[in-house]
Amino acid sequence: MSAPSEVVLGVAGGIAAYKVADVLRRLTEAGHRVTVVPTEAALRFVGAPTWAALSGRPVAHDVFDDVHQVPHVALGRQADAVVVAPATADLMARAATGRADDLLTSVLLTARGPVIFVPAMHTEMWEHPATVANVATLRRRGAIVVEPAVGRLTGVDSGKGRLPEPDQIAGLVDDVLTHGAQPDLSGRHVVVSAGGTREFLDPVRFLGNRSSGRQGYALARAAAARGARVTAVAANVQLDDPAGVDVVRVTSAADLYEAMITAAREADAVVMAAAVADFRPAQYVSAKIKKTDDGSAPTIELERTRDVLAHLSAHRARPGQVVVGFAAETGDDTGDVLHHARAKLAAKGCDLLVVNEVGVDRGFESDQNEAVILGADGTSVPVERGPKSALAHVVWDLVRDRLS
Ligand code: CTP
DSSP: OOOOOEEEEEEOSSTTHHHHHHHHHHHHHTTOEEEEEEOHHHHHHSOHHHHHHHHTSOOOOOTTTTGGGOHHHHHHHHOSEEEEEEEOHHHHHHHHTTOOSSHHHHHHHHOOSOEEEEEOOOHHHHHSHHHHHHHHHHHHTTOEEOOOEEEEOSTTOEEEEEOOOHHHHHHHHHHHHHHTOOSTTTTOEEEEEEEBOOEESSSSOEEOOOOOSHHHHHHHHHHHHTTOEEEEEEESOOSOOOTTEEEEEEOSHHHHHHHHHHHHTTOSEEEEOSBOOSEEESSOOSSOOOOOTTOOOOOOOEEEOOOHHHHHHHTOSSTTOEEEEEEEEOOBTTBOHHHHHHHHHHHHTOSEEEEEETTTOOOTTOSEEEEEEEETTSOEEEEEEEEHHHHHHHHHHHHHHHHO
């Protein structure tokens, strides 16, 4: 978690306001000092005592309270970040047109740090051209407007418009505060693969690997925190979906290949952080393979899978698309880790290769990682051991430089 910061948590009038009480709790538990600024409508869903008790601070919601302290100016100036959750269609419309008709919209006009809108509304409202235009305006001005999650909405219907999970919103805010993220990927679409593929032998058995998807999800979260539209192709990842990220779920290397080719068509950058099987059983047996009485064990013939990274590099979906690979390497008699990594970078044809040395600590199921990032242009950037989110931001710094 980041060093304690001053955060303004704006709450607009949507039913998802009740979930934001949990976001507040997570931010204060991480040590941040949070002032909650609810709109009048928000207070009809969740009352001021809840916000005051969870933030440990008085709740400011009226421009005419404590006028001598000029709160709308003080709050905006002092905030290291302003987060609006839920950001309703109405609140974003008022923010986009520069209205200052309540304390929250006034604070948005005085804020000098990052501003993050976390929308929640019905799909029809999210997709309405008025909302689409307002979101585009806010993004153009440098705000981060997180894509809503897909799932159950208020009532019986489902679709895009759901508030992301509270711990994921808090994680995104923390990412912005820790890495001082700028919306430098705003207007960009990036695709990240994460996790590890499974190659089934029969309905119950598979060949898999230990990749948890943490590094891929850290990359996806970091890109969302920098304003990108993010698609994560997730192979068997058991983690919560990162806030603001469209997640496409896959199982096998063949599924991942198809999903990546489709997602990459529209992408400015593609990062292959998934551990993809190099081999799969040549035959899938549709009934569970039984033991035989003679005590023998079956021989399983394997065949090669397709190399997704090499394919993406060789068939760039658009000019200037940046392709990034990951590699786990060891040194041997024929060369050290970086020697082998350079050869892999050339063989795969990607722009950047994030190299982990195997054998020290692979960082499976850990939140830490260290690496050297090699560039096809001959550059080499060491990233010392630290959170996977820190490595993720270095990767995006290098991608951004190549995009511009
Ligand atoms: N990769 C891929 N498709 C595969 C295998 C790997 O796209 N079928 C990608 C991984 O996502 C990673 C990079 O290739 O970004 C390197 O993976 P790695 O396992 O280190 O390399 P391999 O090509 O499998 O080479 P080897 O295991 O023989 O070193």
